[in-house]
Amino acid sequence: MNFKFTALFCFILGINQLAHAQTDSTLYKKVEGLVLEAKQKYAPDKRTKIVALVQADAKKNTYVIESTEKEANTFLQSKIKGLPGKISIKSLPDTSIGENIYGVINLSVANLRTQPGNASEMATQALLGTQVDILQKDRGEFRVRTPEGYISYIPASSLVPMNAKEIADWKNSKKVIYTQEFGKSYSKADPASIRVSDLVYGDILALTAESGDFYQVSYPDKRIAFIPKGEALSFDQWLATRQLTSENVLSSAKTMMGLPYLWGGTSVKGVDCSGFTKTAYYMNGYVIPRDASQQVLAGDKIDILDKDGHFDAEKALKNLKPADLLFFASGKNSNPNARVTHVALYIGNGEFIHAAGTVRINSMLKNASNYDDFQTRTVVAARRYIGAEDAQIQKVQNNAYYKP
Structure with a gap:
């Protein structure tokens, strides 16, 4: 009798545990689906916006969602209302x-x-x-x-x-921008003094005083240093002299000739393909999207493809202008709709400059001596940034992170 009772009890308990596990699994899938829906609506590019399920404990029915998007938070709050378990949304920035x-x-x-x-x-x-x-x-x-x-x-x-x-x-302090490719700041207004740090083109410091042929500057952590005046400009003066022309963009690009390819690099210490184009535009006073697959979504579209969607060299030579961006997919025979993996700046006469191994110049013309790299990739798009009305192509002084 006791054995039968115990067996029956265990059987009922097992059914209850199974039902509970199924409920947990159902809730998990529900939460996961809602997060996916919110992500697709409000944060399709995880590089720039976040909506993510960062903690999930189906046994305890606790879930934590992380988000940078207020609209996504509002959407999720309306959807999770009334669901069992503890589901919290952590907004970024967090505590x-x-x-x-x-x-x-x-x-x-x-x-x-x-x-x-x-x-x-x-x-x-x-x-x-x-x-x-x-x-x-x-x-x-x-x-x-x-x-x-x-x-x-x-x-x-x-x-x-x-x-x-x-x-x-x-942001309201007077600033200088370093304009040499490489250099250093000094502990005194004397080039023989101890170095405070290395510097590269585009570095910005607060201007505190002038001392002869040197700017006295302050770092964000309040270190004081000195920079030769011939190696820097006031930030306002630098901005005033930026002109977004094809000649200027290509001139800046060519100053990076021979730089090593560096995955993630966006400075004269090393660049990846999109870091190279980003830096060439930054040198001329513009902030543009970071990655090639983001850059291809900005600017004005240029027709360089045939009726079947494949690269047409004759059409490209006719329609492209210097400093236009060329976008590639890897593989000679890849689908023209494939994900963009590479970007270059068009120079003219079929040549382009890009970061591939080093920053170098290649040609899209088969009879050119520098054609070799082109045959390993497929051109899938081209965009014109100069003259485009696009909020993604923004003057530095209009960018919220730079303007006072």
Whole structure:
């Protein structure tokens, strides 16, 4: 009798546990589906916007959703209302950073990665003096958003966190921009003095005084240094002299000839293909999207394909202008609708400049001596940025991360 009772009890308990597990599984799939729906609607590009299920415990019925998008939060709140379990939405920036929701890069070139830790893939770079938004602190690193909207992780030592007042003070301060390819700042107004840091083109520092042939500058962390006047300009003067012409963009691009290819690189220390085009435009006072697959969505479309959607060299030679962007998919015979994996700047006469191994010039013409690289890729699109009315192609002074 006791044996039968025990067996019956265990059988009923097993059914209850199975039903509970099924309920948990159903809820998990429901939450996962809602997050996917919100992501598709409000954050289709995870490089610039976040909607993600970051914690899920089906046994305890607890779920945590992370989001940078207010509209996504509103959508999710309306959908999870009344669902069983504990489902919370964590907005970014979150409480891990307190009031310091801004940061300013404190190295000549800071490396940003897809995940915390130096072993993670490099996503992009940011230059000294660049403002970023701080979204979160994780394992001693900050998750940040750059001026072009790119979200990635950076070591805490690479930037200076700031609150609203501190970032306003930084943005309103007079500044200089370093205009040589490479150089350094000094501890005194003397080139024989100790170096404070290295510098690269595009680095921005606060101007505190002038001392003979030197600018006295302040770093985001308040270090004081000196830069030769011949190697920098006031930031306002630099902005005033930027003119977005094909000649200027290509001139800037050619100053990077021979630079090594560096995955995630966006500085004269090394560039990847889209980091190269981004830097060429930044040198002329414009902020453009970070990656090739994002850059192809900006600007004016140029017709370079035949009726079947394949590259037409004759049409390209006719329609392309210098400084237009050429976009490629990998593989000679790949589908022209394939994902963009490479970008170059068109020079003219069938030649283009790009970062592939090094920054170099190749040709799309089969009889050219520098045609070799072209035959390994497929051109799938071209875009014109110069003269385009597109909010994604933005003057530096109009970008919220640079203007006071």
